[in-house]
Amino acid sequence: MKVVRYSVPVSADSIVIEEDRLPYFYEYLHYHNDMQLTVILKGEGTLIVDHYKQRFTPGEIYFINARNPHLFCSDVSYFDHQKENSAHAIHIYFDEKKLIPDNYLPEMNNIRRLLNIVKHGIQIPNKNEAYVKRQVIRIKNSSGFERLYRFVRLLHYFTGELHEVRDLSSGVKNHLRTVSENPRIKEVYQFTLKHYNTPISLETVSQICSMTQPAFCKFFKKHTSKTYMNFLHEIRVSKACNKIIQGDFENMTSLAYSCGFNSTVNFNKVFKKVVKVSPSDYIRKHRNQKSYA
Structure with a gap:
């Protein structure tokens, strides 16, 4: 179009x-x-x-x-x-x-x-x-x-x-939370957006903030109203949705790994929790998307 x-x-x-x-x-x-x-x-x-x-x-x-x-x-x-x-x-x-x-x-x-x-x-x-x-x-x-x-x-x-x-x-x-002015939260956001497709542990992001893991988890939730892992899952699923809409994937396995998930089982579980439908259903829903472009 x-x-x-x-x-x-x-x-x-x-x-x-x-x-x-x-x-x-x-x-x-x-x-x-x-x-x-x-x-x-x-x-x-x-x-x-x-x-x-x-x-x-x-x-x-x-x-x-x-x-x-x-x-x-x-x-x-x-x-x-x-x-x-x-x-x-x-x-x-x-x-x-x-x-x-x-x-x-x-x-x-x-x-x-x-x-x-x-x-x-x-x-x-x-x-x-x-x-x-x-x-x-x-x-x-x-x-x-x-x-x-x-x-x-x-x-x-x-x-x-x-x-x-x-x-x-x-x-x-x-x-929807505007990114905190706190420089440590900003650094964690930027790191996550850049490295979402690689393994990220709580230990890694805690070190970015120079905090222990328990202190970081409490700190992050205070500033964002969510846990860091939920935030990471939302970012990865959002990237997967964009790839599906753009048709930028070969199969379910490649899609999962390209967005940072370590297995298709985990990918399916997290995707359905965030989007409320399975990846397969989401793909079927947007299969004809190109006809609108």
């Missing part, structure tokens, strides 16, 4: 609001240079973000990063019947570099870190949907400084109240 550039409506304001009331949602895979927060009020279909896809339904809320190809593809029935207002959504667009410049206003650091870790995009958790929906409607109905103020407050809410979110590059649910 060809990717087209979408022109966000021109506005003198820092954020742009667009409300869709259509027979079906915009039908082209597209990208733009702004980050996007979308509330689905009516309509359902398939959300495509780069090479990832999943169902979307009314009430769901998505945060999509800038320059990522995406599409809210309405189900075929919407094109067959074409009734007005069958697809209803509110979109907020903003340029994160202009809204929150680097090295400006230290009070915005948590928001800046949040935006930096929204890679392809995230789905807002169900428990936060009602509140976020109300705030987005209030933002839409306001203007000028009040609109900007309400939106920044919503971003601030995200930094403290969003916990387990669905990653729109893999479908894996992760605990």
Whole structure:
């Protein structure tokens, strides 16, 4: 599917609001240079973000990063019947570099870190949907400084109240915590992301922090709300999901070992615990993914 550039409506304001009331949602895979927060009020279909896809339904809320190809593809029935207002959504667009410049206003650091870790995009958790929906409607109905103020407050809410979110590059649910300013936690994160496909022991990461293993485990959980091994499993499974979506694997065994697992049995067990489906089911689900690219 060809990717087209979408022109966000021109506005003198820092954020742009667009409300869709259509027979079906915009039908082209597209990208733009702004980050996007979308509330689905009516309509359902398939959300495509780069090479990832999943169902979307009314009430769901998505945060999509800038320059990522995406599409809210309405189900075929919407094109067959074409009734007005069958697809209803509110979109907020903003340029994160202009809204929150680097090295400006230290009070915005948590928001800046949040935006930096929204890679392809995230789905807002169900428990936060009602509140976020109300705030987005209030933002839409306001203007000028009040609109900007309400939106920044919503971003601030995200930094403290969003916990387990669905990653729109893999479908894996992760605990969303902005990376701690603690340099030891940062070093552990960077080490893990670089070496996830090799054996990593608690002894190794404890030494990075110059701590005993018990002290490190307590320290890491305090800063991330999860154990280090759970964090490592999430990273490895997320990488496996990306390889499946991209078709970048030969077989289940090679996939497991390329993501740092020492056996297919362990891989299957951890994958199902994190994603809630087996690797085989996940592969079947995304087998036809290339037809959307």
